[in-house]
Amino acid sequence: MSVAPIKVLVIDDEPPIRKLLRMGLSTQGYDILEAPSGKIALEKLAEGPALIILDLGLPDIQGHELLRMIRGRNDSVPIVVLSSRGDEAGKVQALDLGADDYLTKPFGMDELLARMRAALRHQLQVQGERPVFRSGDLAVDLVRRIVKVGDKDVKLSPKEYELLRVLVQHAGKVLTHRFLLKELWDELTDAQYLRVYVRQLRQKIEADPERPQFVLTETGIGYRLRAPD
Numbered sequence: 001m002s003v004a005p006i007k008v009l010v011i012d013d014e015p016p017i018r019k020l021l022r023m024g025l026s027t028q029g030y031d032i033l034e035a036p037s038g039k040i041a042l043e044k045l046a047e048g049p050a051l052i053i054l055d056l057g058l059p060d061i062q063g064h065e066l067l068r069m070i071r072g073r074n075d076s077v078p079i080v081v082l083s084s085r086g087d088e089a090g091k092v093q094a095l096d097l098g099a100d101d102y103l104t105k106p107f108g109m110d111e112l113l114a115r116m117r118a119a120l121r122h123q124l125q126v127q128g129e130r131p132v133f134r135s136g137d138l139a140v141d142l143v144r145r146i147v148k149v150g151d152k153d154v155k156l157s158p159k160e161y162e163l164l165r166v167l168v169q170h171a172g173k174v175l176t177h178r179f180l181l182k183e184l185w186d187e188l189t190d191a192q193y194l195r196v197y198v199r200q201l202r203q204k205i206e207a208d209p210e211r212p213q214f215v216l217t218e219t220g221i222g223y224r225l226r227a228p229d
Contacts, residue, residue, distance in 0.1 A: 172227030
């Protein structure tokens with residue numbers, strides 16, 4: 001019995017980019033749907049893509065507005081955004097609107113494939129919330145609230161644990177400063193509080209806090225926990 005290929009919707013108005021993605025992803029076994037505009041993209045949603053690759057620079061519907069519309073119709077499909085180099089504010093806005101990840105043009109196919117796999121894994125993890133998260137030497141038992149690095153138990157303060165729990169629940173996904181502040185403090189808006197707790201968490205779970213392997217910084221945007229094994 002053959003397994004149906006994973007359906008990927010590519011939303012991009014540039015024919016060369018669509019061709020590049022169609023060729024690169026097809027060789028990896030993905031089934032490609034293409035949309036050169038926002039209007040066609042909304043029509044293609046009816047075909048049930050398992051993942052969406054969205055270029056923010058579309059001719060008819062502004063990319064962030066289209067992202068909002070897609071999320072209004074489907075709140076769980078993974079979305080990887082393509083954005084121009086240096087468009088930091090655009091990336092943050094896209095992530096706050098529900099994108100799972102972003103890539104800056106030009107991008108490498110291997111990196112795109114890795115981001116797609118992480119986004120799909122994250123979706124499966126959310127759907128079937130695994131009680132024990134593992135990534136490398138890091139293990140987090142979300143039921144018993146036990147954190148280990150290798151064989152060593154790690155003692156975290158309540159706020160450090162809450163930060164790690166949120167990162168685990170969205171492992172592999174970029175979380176903006178704003179999202180994390182809202183999840184952890186409600187009223188706080190100063191990212192400096194977040195940086196302090198990220199630094200404390202790294203000191204407890206990273207072999208070298210200055211070169212973190214688990215809690216990764218997305219400069220100017222937020223943080224990402226390394227995807228599960």
